[in-house]
Amino acid sequence: MGKITSRSPFAPETLAHLEPIAGVRFATAEAGIRYKGRTDLMVAVLDEGTSVAGVFTQSKTASAPVLACRKHLKKGAARLLIVNSGNANAFTGKKGREAVDITVEVGAKAANAERHEVFVASTGVIGEPLEASKFAHLIEGLVADAEPDSFEAAARAIMTTDTYPKVATRKALIGDVEVTINGFCKGAGMIAPDMATMLCFIFTDAHIAPKPLQDLLSEHVETTFNAMTVDGDTSTSDTCLLFATGDASARGQPPITKAGSKKLKAFSEALHDLMKDLAIQVAKDGEGLSKFVTFIVEGAESEAAARRIALSCANSPILKTAIAGEDPNWGRVVMAVGKSGEAADRDRLSIWFGEHCVARDGERAHEYDEATAASYMKNREIVIRIDVGVGKASSHVWTCDLTHDYVSINADYRS
Known part of the structure; x- marks a missing residue:
């Protein structure tokens, strides 16, 4: 099987004890x-x-x-x-x-x-x-x-x-x-x-x-x-x-x-x-991960649309590698929203990395600070929130980053 270099950084010290269940x-x-x-x-x-x-x-x-x-x-x-x-x-x-x-x-x-x-x-x-x-x-x-x-x-x-x-x-x-x-x-x-x-x-x-x-x-x-x-x-x-x-x-x-x-x-x-x-x-045990990521999408036409936008972000290799590299590249979030096929108002789109607003109403937020955003990306757990500005529905998706170890594990999975 693929070579797993280490345990997930989120592996628990002890597992929950599951009591016997009758039957x-x-x-x-x-x-x-x-x-x-x-x-x-x-x-x-x-x-x-x-x-x-x-x-x-x-x-x-x-x-x-x-x-x-x-x-x-x-x-x-x-x-x-x-x-x-x-x-x-x-x-x-x-x-x-x-x-x-x-x-x-x-x-x-x-x-x-x-x-x-x-x-x-x-x-x-x-x-x-x-x-x-x-x-x-x-x-x-x-x-x-x-x-x-x-x-x-x-x-x-x-x-x-x-x-x-x-x-x-x-x-x-x-x-x-x-x-x-x-x-x-x-x-x-x-x-x-x-x-x-x-x-x-x-x-x-x-x-x-x-x-x-x-x-x-x-x-x-x-x-x-x-x-x-x-x-x-x-x-x-x-x-x-x-x-x-x-x-x-x-x-x-x-x-x-x-x-x-x-x-x-x-x-x-x-x-x-x-x-x-x-x-x-x-x-939190994704192959080769270093970070656990939550995408929250708000302001969508429907819950299903919000989920699809969040999945578009969570499944984007170029965005996930940026997260692995601790790069606050919110432009890749804009890309992933746009390619989802779901309704989004470009000129009302807003993005937060944690509590830090990096984009507001279709452009870089006036308070955006590269060093602050980059510092946030060093956290082990990352939350990226997006408001697409077309409705009131929201949803979420959990994922992880994409690292060199993921490639190593899957490159020789059958070897």
Whole structure:
């Protein structure tokens, strides 16, 4: 894989501790799919009655696991999740489909589940056949040995060029019963989610039916994972799955069966906060990054337009390299706004780097000071705010800078 020179400067000293969730158990193994001396296979065993929701890449070259998950999701039930790293099983034709079929068949038998209750995901190199024989024989043992207090191990097993596992946890009340939400995800490069994120798996003991669960996930993905980008490249494998085991009903939680239930308000807020946390963690582990950047766009015609303008900025190589070089080159922001295709009034356009206004009403701000702006750009976290002057809508996007290390990592990814 690509040569990672160092851990992200934003890697936490300690990871959040994720308490066990009733109804889900994990196990990992070293299958040698691509990596040596590290885990690259993970299973999550789920109690009978678990609901599932999902969002997936909109790529026209979606992987075989994504296609299988889309099909299985229609039933809304899950008993087993199987994930491998090192090989994306994408653009692998008939062999790719056969690998998924073997994995699902073996998993269903091991978990005493129906085929549609088995979900699969793969991440890594595109175009290389995935030999299911390398790991299928391990699945039965993993299912039998799975333990509830293994979230961190599960998160580590799905990493590729990540420099640390991304984990998060939240609590919420449904009625007067407290439920837990735990999640982990992976991603550092080829990151520009389109309806989903790299690989993300979220688990809760809440008792929520598939339809309201799906509505929550689909709603919150827009302002979390879809508001984050590393390099503008949407993966073939983007998968985000949310599992609700329902075990909180044993503690008196009233089952939620209807979409839009007011009883889900606190849960919805906690879920959104967890997804936002994970999305920011991914952006803070972008391959080779030195800075975390937030673009805020205001004064747009619509929220969607504001998002597209922010993404135009966040995905601009020439702007991201300027940020890496600590150059307050606001002219590149003007360029990125203009190329977005969205409405913007050139003569009302204003730009701030942090609290420093660098451009106002279509020209350089009279108070602009190069030394002050350059000093701000030395910060590890940068906020660039833009008012395009045509409306009242706003949005945001999280990203990172583009450095020499990003090129080094991706130049020899398959070597």
